[in-house]
Every structure is written in structure tokens, then in C-alpha cells.
Amino acid sequence: xxxxxxxxxxxxxxxxxxxxxxxxxxxxxxxxxxxxxxxxxxxxxxxxxxxxxxxxxxxxxxxxxxxxxxxxxxxxxxxxxxxxxxxxxxxxxxxxxxxxxxxxxxxxxxxxxxxxxxxxxxxxxxxxxxxxxxxxxxxxxxxxxxxxxxxxxxxxxxxxxxxxxxxxxxxxxxxxxxxxxxxxxxxxxxxxxxxxxxx
Amino acid sequence: xxxxxxxxxxxxxxxxxxxxxxxxxxxxxxxxxxxxxxxxxxxxxxxxxxxxxxxxxxxxxxxxxxxxxxxxxxxxxxxxxxxxxxxxxxxxxxxxxxxxxxxxxxxxxxxxxxxxxxxxxxxxxxxxxxxxxxxxxxxxxxxxxxxxxxxxxxxxxxxxxxxxxxxxxxxxxxxxxxxxxxxxxxxxxxxxxxxxxxxxxxxxxxxxxxxxxxxxxxxxxxxxxxxxxxxxxxxxxxxxxxxxxxxxxxxxxxxxxxxxxxxxxxxxxxxxxxxxxxxxxxxxxxxxxxxxxxxxxxxxxxxxxxxxxxxxxxxxxxxxxxxxxxxxxxxxxxxxxxxxxxxxxxxxxxxxxxxxxxxxxxxxxxxxxxxxxxxxxxxxxxxxxxxxxxxxxxxxxxxxxxxxxxxxxxxxxxxxxxxxxxxxxxxxxxxxxxxxxxxxxxxxxxxxxxxxxxxxxxxxxxxxxxxxxxxxxxxxxxxxxxxxxxxxxxxxxxxxxxxxxxxxxxxxxxxxxxxxxxxxxxxxxxxxxxxxxxxxxxxxxxxxxxxxxxxxxxxxxxxxxxxxxxxxxxxxxxxxxxxxxxxxxxxxxxxxxxxxxxxxxxxxxxxxxxxxxxxxxxxxx
Numbered sequence: 107x108x109x110x111x112x113x114x115x116x117x118x119x120x121x122x123x124x125x126x127x128x129x130x131x132x133x134x135x136x137x138x139x140x141x142x143x144x145x146x147x148x149x150x151x152x153x154x155x156x157x158x159x160x161x162x163x164x165x166x167x168x169x170x171x172x173x174x175x176x177x178x179x180x181x182x183x184x185x186x187x188x189x190x191x192x193x194x195x196x197x198x199x200x201x202x203x204x205x206x207x208x209x210x211x212x213x214x215x216x217x218x219x220x221x222x223x224x225x226x227x228x229x230x231x232x233x234x235x236x237x238x239x240x241x242x243x244x245x246x247x248x249x250x251x252x253x254x255x256x257x258x259x260x261x262x263x264x265x266x267x268x269x270x271x272x273x274x275x276x277x278x279x280x281x282x283x284x285x286x287x288x289x290x291x292x293x294x295x296x297x298x299x300x301x302x303x304x305x
Numbered sequence: 306x307x308x309x310x311x312x313x314x315x316x317x318x319x320x321x322x323x324x325x326x327x328x329x330x331x332x333x334x335x336x337x338x339x340x341x342x343x344x345x346x347x348x349x350x351x352x353x354x355x356x357x358x359x360x361x362x363x364x365x366x367x368x369x370x371x372x373x374x375x376x377x378x379x380x381x382x383x384x385x386x387x388x389x390x391x392x393x394x395x396x397x398x399x400x401x402x403x404x405x406x407x408x409x410x411x412x413x414x415x416x417x418x419x420x421x422x423x424x425x426x427x428x429x430x431x432x433x434x435x436x437x438x439x440x441x442x443x444x445x446x447x448x449x450x451x452x453x454x455x456x457x458x459x460x461x462x463x464x465x466x467x468x469x470x471x472x473x474x475x476x477x478x479x480x481x482x483x484x485x486x487x488x489x490x491x492x493x494x495x496x497x498x499x500x501x502x503x504x505x506x507x508x509x510x511x512x513x514x515x516x517x518x519x520x521x522x523x524x525x526x527x528x529x530x531x532x533x534x535x536x537x538x539x540x541x542x543x544x545x546x547x548x549x550x551x552x553x554x555x556x557x558x559x560x561x562x563x564x565x566x567x568x569x570x571x572x573x574x575x576x577x578x579x580x581x582x583x584x585x586x587x588x589x590x591x592x593x594x595x596x597x598x599x600x601x602x603x604x605x606x607x608x609x610x611x612x613x614x615x616x617x618x619x620x621x622x623x624x625x626x627x628x629x630x631x632x633x634x635x636x637x638x639x640x641x642x643x644x645x646x647x648x649x650x651x652x653x654x655x656x657x658x659x660x661x662x663x664x665x666x667x668x669x670x671x672x673x674x675x676x677x678x679x680x681x682x683x684x685x686x687x688x689x690x691x692x693x694x695x696x697x698x699x700x701x702x703x704x705x706x707x708x709x710x711x712x713x714x715x716x717x718x719x720x721x722x723x724x725x726x727x728x729x730x731x732x733x734x735x736x737x738x739x740x741x742x743x744x745x746x747x748x749x750x751x752x753x754x755x756x757x758x759x760x761x762x763x764x765x766x767x768x769x770x771x772x773x774x775x776x777x778x779x780x781x782x783x784x785x786x787x788x789x790x791x792x793x794x795x796x797x798x799x800x801x802x803x804x805x806x807x808x809x810x811x812x813x814x815x816x817x818x819x820x821x822x823x824x825x826x827x828x829x830x831x832x833x834x835x836x837x838x839x840x841x842x843x844x845x846x847x848x849x850x851x852x853x854x855x856x857x858x859x860x861x862x863x864x865x866x867x868x869x870x871x872x873x874x875x876x877x878x879x880x881x882x883x884x885x886x887x888x889x890x891x892x893x894x895x896x897x898x899x900x901x902x903x904x905x906x907x908x909x910x911x912x913x914x915x916x917x918x919x920x921x922x923x924x925x926x
Binding site: 128129130131132133134135136137138139140142143145167168169171172173174175177179207210211213214270271288289290291293294295296297298 | 492557602610617764768
């Protein structure tokens with residue numbers, strides 16, 4: 107037989123025990139590893155044989171706080187010379203956590219692809235882009251850019267979009283200037299517009 | 306429901322027996338749609354939250370066998386952690402029930418009750434088999450009063466003496482839900498592109514594997530209840546509930562991060578109820594009680610994303626008193642409650658520790674009556690106040706809502722919501738006709754809602770809309786009706802529907818995601834003899850849903866057009882040597898109509914589910 111009053115008391119003691127055992131953990135700062143704060147375009151001239159010559163010229167877009175209200179982005183003007191051919195290497199960085207995201211993009215080359223749009227690439231002959239990634243995959247971390255000898259106008263926009271998780275076999279997806287990139291699925295990791303001046 | 310006396314005043318709408326059998330295999334939200342006035346707020350067709358009279362999430366409450374379910378209810382894509390397979394009866398109370406159940410029960414309460422436990426030596430095993438054509442899904446559930454491979458509920462009851470009773474109960478819920486890949490967008494132009502397209506860009510191949518984005522959720526609930534009869538008229542009760550909710554949400558990410566959750570929460574909840582019941586011969590009865598809720602929420606480190614909500618400790622203490630008087634055709638009830646709640650939060654934002662201490666206090670009260678006007682007609686009326694403190698996400702959201710292309714800004718100075726709800730119900734029941742009409746009005750001060758600021762944030766990732774949490778006075782009103790008529794011995798018909806209006810009376814504007822007008826009607830033919838209670842029934846039903854014309858000024862896509870769906874169901878119950886076999890064959894969306902539901906958040910991205918043929922087998926032995 108139960109001792110009625112005692113059992114009732116036990117139930118309350120058990121409950122009280124549960125209450126004291128439960129407290130939230132102290133918070134820990136998180137390393138926001140996925141935030142992209144800097145995109146750097148590195149241009150180096152190529153000679154007729156396709157060998158890089160001369161100094162590397164870099165242009166940067168940066169957003170030091172990542173995606174946040176009140177943050178400001180600064181984007182350099184890209185200045186290139188008419189009639190020349192350049193090698194363009196893209197670097198992607200997280201300066202908050204000091205991470206090089208370029209490597210991660212390269213490792214997941216089958217899931218990432220850059221598209222080159224805007225008036226510099228689409229509807230004009232100012233810039234002509236060809237993928238030239240050493241792995242042979244179409245990623246766009248490395249490519250060849252040809253500047254027209256006599257472009258119709260000297261100021262244009264270079265819109266650079268990085269897509270993640272797209273279907274690379276989608277018809278048209280292999281074109282670096284594919285305007286309907288959204289149809290290949292996936293999502294946008296980067297969408298930056300650099301002003302371009304050709305001299 | 307025995308934590309407090311069952312509320313008879315607001316005739317509750319239960320779901321049990323045949324209707325519940327038909328709903329087998331659906332989630333809680335979908336099952337509850339069968340009750341007039343209850344709709345769902347969903348994210349795709351796997352996540353759905355019940356909506357009572359236009360309110361959901363933290364504005365309604367769900368009780369699992371008497372314990373208030375405490376999960377991460379604040380999220381639109383966070384479904385209640387409860388499996389309807391567990392339930393023997395699900396009841397919806399449409400009044401404001403804060404006095405009885407504590408804060409947050411503003412829109413109504415859902416009571417999920419498992420079958421009563423056997424006190425004698427006896428056992429029941431139930432096997433459920435389920436197959437569906439659309440998505441080629443299958444589901445097996447086995448439950449035994451003792452337990453099984455997939456434990457749905459476990460309980461034990463001891464009747465020590467006539468004076469004392471102890472009852473224990475444990476339930477475990479575990480789910481892994483995949484989310485439409487294309488609904489996870491990188492920025493505003495992604496979102497706009499997919500909305501314009503009206504359907505996903507990728508067709509997706511068929512697979513059973515659940516890839517990211519996905520949610521993995523588990524919920525433990527244990528209860529210990531005991532009562533002691535002090536004397537003939539007074540009974541002392543103690544109930545303790547322990548809950549642990551674990552939620553992991555995975556997004557598509559780069560590299561190793563793809564295997565790590567982007568949200569990883571651990572929520573402990575302790576609830577303790579101590580209450581005294583009294584029943585007296587002079588038509589009075591009542592309950593006096595104290596109610597404690599203690600909660601601890603922790604973000605498990607290592608997600609690589611600044612958490613959406615802070616770590617917090619919450620403590621809520623409530624005192625309440627309920628008294629009931631009944632004599633002849635009249636039943637009157639009233640109650641008072643006082644709550645005090647404190648929340649301490651802590652988190653790191655941009656490597657700086659942020660802490661907050663918040664306190665909320667509130668009185669709530671209700672009064673109600675049931676009048677048996679004639680043997681066939683009854684009227685019930687209930688006027689109650691209720692309150693809800695702001696949620697942590699409403700207070701502290703600060704940043705990108707991943708996948709939704711939205712930046713959400715919380716406000717730590719938000720006040721508690723306070724509501725007055727008046728519900729009236731008229732029920733007529735005479736021979737062949739049964740009719741219930743419910744009318745209600747609910748005014749809410751400081752109603753919290755999320756509103757687009759019209760501003761954009763331009764980042765290297767593209768553009769994002771900015772949303773902020775605001776407060777305004779809201780006025781909700783509407784009607785529900787449900788009726789059935791027995792045409793002949795074999796043929797019957799039913800109709801039910803609901804109309805809701807919800808207005809922001811400060812801005813003379815509408816709130817988003819309020820269900821549009823809808824009606825469901827059908828006819829059923831019973832092949833069996835009328836004397837036999839064994840179901841052998843074919844039902845043809847038609848759901849009519851109007852377009853939501855009362856939209857707020859801003860929405861990323863206009864409300865979808867009206868639609869009509871037809872469903873066919875056959876239910877058969879066979880008795881085999883004392884064992885019971887239930888067979889169900891259902892065709893949902895008979896004509897494979899393509900449609901979009903305003904209350905589905907994925908209406909922006911894709912059509913709702915097409916024709917689905919379901920076979921349900923239930924065997925009880």
C-alpha cells in the first residue's frame with residue numbers, strides 16, 4: 107500500500123529537482139564563416155602567346171560588415187585599356203573571420219559558377235569573356251577578357267554574379283553571359299556591379 | 306482533460322472516432338482543418354500550423370495530455386511537435402483561455418488526448434499502414450499500450466488507494482522534413498524571379514532522400530501527475546511536466562558547413578501545476594491553483610551563423626481561481642488570473658555580449674454562461690481577456706532571415722499583447738438536423754506584426770527587403786458554421802465553413818496571412834445497416850475557397866485566385882473475432898486541379914499538391 111501523503115510529497119520534490127537542474131548555457135560568439143566582405147578582381151595583361159606580362163592591377167568591392175542595415179559597400183572603378191587581352195582572377199574573402207572563400211568555391215567547382223553581365227558584356231562588344239579555369243570546369247575564378255579595339259562607348263557596367271547549387275548542364279548555362287541564369291536553379295551568393303572605364 | 310475541469314461552457318469541437326481515423330497520417334494542422342473555424346498556416350505541404358479564428362503560433366496553445374507544448378512555436382516554418390497518431394481525441398476550444406491555461410491562449414486551445422490508460426490487466430495494439438500516390442509516401446505506425454519500436458506514447462497509472470492516484474506519461478516526437486530547394490533564395494532578385502515564374506526553375510528528380518534545406522526536430526515530453534483527496538469535497542492535485550525540444554535547421558551552404566545546422570536550438574521546459582478542486586452540493590464547484598513555467602533556451606555553438614534568437618531563461622508564475630455555478634438549464638462560470646513573467650537573455654552580436662532583463666505582469670479574467678434554451682437549442686457565451694508577452698524573435702531578431710531574402714529587425718521595447726474575445730455559440734440538435742453557428746469578436750491591443758519598411762539593403766550579395774516588428778490595434782471578427790442533415794437512413798449531407806475579417810484599426814489596413822472565406826460540403830452514403838455502427842461509407846466532398854481580397858498594401862506576390870477541390874473517401878470497418886480492421890481509401894484533389902492556397906507560404910514559389918490517392922489500413926488487436 108502507498109503512503110498517500112508521502113507519495114504526493116515525492117512528486118513535488120521530484121518536480122522541484124527538475125526545476126533547479128535547468129538553466130540556459132552562456133552564449134558563445136559565432137564565427138560567421140559564410141559572409142563575403144570582399145571581392146577582388148585581379149587583371150594581368152596577356153601577350154599574343156597567352157603569357158601573362160606586366161604588373162597585376164586589382165579592383166575591389168568591399169562591404170566590411172556583411173549583410174546588415176546601415177552597412178555601406180564601396181566598389182572601385184575598373185579601368186582597362188582598349189585592344190588589350192587580360193587574364194582575370196577573382197578572389198573572394200571574408201575579412202571579418204580572415205577566411206579565403208576562393209578556395210571553398212574552387213573545391214566545390216561543380217556547384218559554383220560566375221556569370222558576367224551588365225552593359226560591358228551583354229548587348230555590346232566592349233568585353234568578351236572566356237572561362238579559363240585550370241581545372242577545366244566552368245567556374246569563372248579564372249578567365250580571359252578581351253577589350254574591344256574600338257568600343258561603341260567608354261563607360262559601362264560589369265555585373266558579376268556568383269551562383270551556387272545550379273544545374274551546370276542546363277541549356278545555356280555554359281555561356282558566361284547567360285542572362286537567364288536563374289533558370290538553371292540555385293541561388294545567388296554574389297551580385298556585384300563594377301563601373302567600367304575603358305581608355 | 307483533467308488538469309482543470311473540462312470546459313463545457315464553450316462547446317468544444319472534438320475530432321475522434323471515424324473522423325480521426327480518416328485523418329490518420331496527416332500532421333496535426335491538416336487533421337484539425339476538419340473542424341469549422343480551424344485552418345492552417347503552412348510552408349509547403351509538410352509543415353503546417355493550426356490557425357484558430359485567424360490566430361496561430363504563439364497566439365494559440367496546444368496541450369499534450371494536459372501539458373502545454375513548449376517548442377520553438379515562434380517560427381512560421383516551425384510545426385507543432387506532436388503526432389496525431391498519438392491522439393484518441395483532439396479538441397479545439399475557441400474561447401480566450403488564458404485564465405485556465407496561462408499566457409498565450411488568445412485565439413484558442415487545442416487539447417490532444419491519448420486514449421485513457423488501462424487500469425486493469427488488458428492491452429491494445431494498433432497497427433497503422435499508410436500509402437500515398439503523390440510523393441509515393443508510406444507510413445507505418447505501431448503502438449502498444451506498453452511501447453513499441455516507434456514509441457508514440459507511453460503511460461502508466463497507479464491507483465494506490467481510493468484517496469490517491471499517480472499517473473506517468475511519456476511521449477517522443479521525431480521528424481526530419483525536407484524543404485523546397487528553390488524556395489531558399491539568395492537575394493531579392495532571386496525571390497522576384499521565382500515569384501514571376503510561379504513555379505520552381507528546377508524540376509527535381511524523385512527521391513526519398515531528404516537533402517538540405519531540411520529540419521530535424523525531436524521533442525520529449527514526460528509528465529507526472531498525482532492527486533490526493535483531502536476529503537469528500539476537496540481534492541489536491543500536482544502535475545509536473547518536463548520537455549526537451551531539439552531543433553536543427555540545415556541550409557544549402559559551402560563546404561563542411563553544409564553538414565552543420567545553421568540553427569541549432571535546445572529548449573528545456575519545466576511546468577508545475579498545483580491546484581485544489583472543490584465540488585459542493587450547493588451547485589458550486591471550482592479550482593484554485595498555482596502554475597509555474599520555467600524555460601531555458603540555448604543555442605548550441607558551432608553553427609557558423611550568428612543565432613537568430615538569444616539564449617534565455619524564462620520564469621512564469623501564475624495564480625488563478627475558477628468558479629462554476631450550475632442549476633437547471635443554466636451554467637455560469639468565471640475566473641481570474643495573475644501572471645508575472647521574467648526573461649533574461651544573453652547573446653553575442655558582432656562579438657559584443659548583449660544582455661537584457663525583461664519583466665511582464667498581467668491580470669486576465671473571463672466570464673461565461675451556457676443556457677439550455679430548449680431541449681434542442683442551446684446558447685453559450687464567453688467573454689474573456691487574454692495576453693501574450695512578445696516572443697524572443699519579435700524582440701531580438703537582427704539580421705538576415707536566411708533563404709527568405711529578408712532582413713528582420715526586432716524591437717526590445719515591445720509591449721505585451723492584450724486581447725478581449727467574445728465568443729457566442731448556438732447549437733441546434735433535433736432528429737435529422739444538427740446545426741452549430743459560432744460568432745466571435747476579438748480586439749487586440751499591441752498586436753505584434755512584421756511589416757516591410759520599404760527600405761532595401763544593398764550588399765555584395767544583392768538587394769534585401771527590410772522588415773520590422775510593429776504593434777497596432779487589431780480587430781478580428783467572424784463566423785463559423787457546421788451542420789449535418791440525415792436525408793434517408795443511408796444518405797446524409799454536411800456543410801461547414803468560416804468567414805474571418807481581421808483589420809489593423811490604427812492604419813485602416815489588413816494583416817497578411819488571414820484565411821480567406823471557405824466552405825466544405827459533401828454527401829455521404831452508408832452501405833451498412835443503420836443499426837450497425839460499423840462504418841461502410843462513401844463520401845464525396847467539395848471544398849470552396851475564395852480569393853483573399855483583404856490584403857495588406859504590401860505583399861511580395863498578390864493573393865492567388867479562388868479554387869474548388871473535390872475529394873472522395875471510402876471508409877470501412879470490419880470486425881474479426883474481436884479484432885478491428887479499418888480500411889480507408891481516399892482520393893484527394895480528384896480532378897488534379899492546380900491551385901495555390903493563400904495561407905501556404907510556398908504559394909510564392911509553387912502550386913499546391915495535386916491528386917493524391919491514399920490507402921489507410923488500421924488494425925487493432
